[in-house]
Amino acid sequence: MYILDSSAFIHDFHTTEQSATIPLVREELEDESAYRYDAMEGSGMHIHIPNEDTTEKVERAARESGDFETLSKTDIRLVAASFELDGVLVTDDYAMQNVAEKLHVDVEVIAREGIEEQRDWRFQCQGCGREFDDEKDRCPICGSGLARKNPN
Numbered sequence: 001m002y003i004l005d006s007s008a009f010i011h012d013f014h015t016t017e018q019s020a021t022i023p024l025v026r027e028e029l030e031d032e033s034a035y036r037y038d039a040m041e042g043s044g045m046h047i048h049i050p051n052e053d054t055t056e057k058v059e060r061a062a063r064e065s066g067d068f069e070t071l072s073k074t075d076i077r078l079v080a081a082s083f084e085l086d087g088v089l090v091t092d093d094y095a096m097q098n099v100a101e102k103l104h105v106d107v108e109v110i111a112r113e114g115i116e117e118q119r120d121w122r123f124q125c126q127g128c129g130r131e132f133d134d135e136k137d138r139c140p141i142c143g144s145g146l147a148r149k150n151p152n
Contacts (some may be wrong), residue, residue: 001046001147002108005091006074009033009040013090020046022081026075049067050080053115058083061102066123067095079105089103124149 004013004021005045007026019040026037034144039129042049050109058080075096082089091097097107123132 001085001087001104002041003048003085003087003089004045004077004079005089005093005096005109006033007092008090009036011092012036013110018046020048020081020085020087022048022050022074022077024077028074048081048084048085050077050084054084058099058103062099065098065102067099069148070095070105071099109149122149123147 001018001020002008002013003013004019004025004083006025007013009029010033011027021037026034029037039102055077058076059068059094060074062071062079067136075093079089079100080098082100082105083103088108089096090108090110091099091100092110097109103124123134123136123146124130125132125139125142125144127139130139130141130144131149132139132146137143139146
């Protein structure tokens with residue numbers, strides 16, 4: 001089963017396999033892509049609402065990987081739906097791909113190349129340069145803001 005992100009509707013993704021999505025995706029769509037969602041729903045696309053336990057598991061994985069701040073509520077729930085339905089997540093979003101990889105959820109990309117490796121981001125203070133594993137609002141040493149940094 002394919003679990004469809006908004007990019008699947010925007011880029012007119014086609015499959016003969018069963019597909020599913022979540023209601024929040026419809027709110028992100030406009031014009032033709034919204035009509036595609038409605039047509040697919042009318043022709044049997046499954047609309048799934050993931051449970052809170054799975055959603056919290058995805059949020060924890062996103063915090064561990066450093067992707068939490070870049071993911072929307074919709075993104076988190078799509079990864080959770082893919083996890084619950086044991087489906088293939090169809091998305092071009094790199095942060096979603098990274099979290100999905102961490103949770104062993106298969107991903108298929110549409111218009112871009114997929115991620116090459118799963119990453120656990122580091123965070124670097126913009127003032128003193130110290131690095132941290134966990135995201136914080138401010139550096140606990142000097143009080144400056146932190147920026148996400150590639151660990152490699």
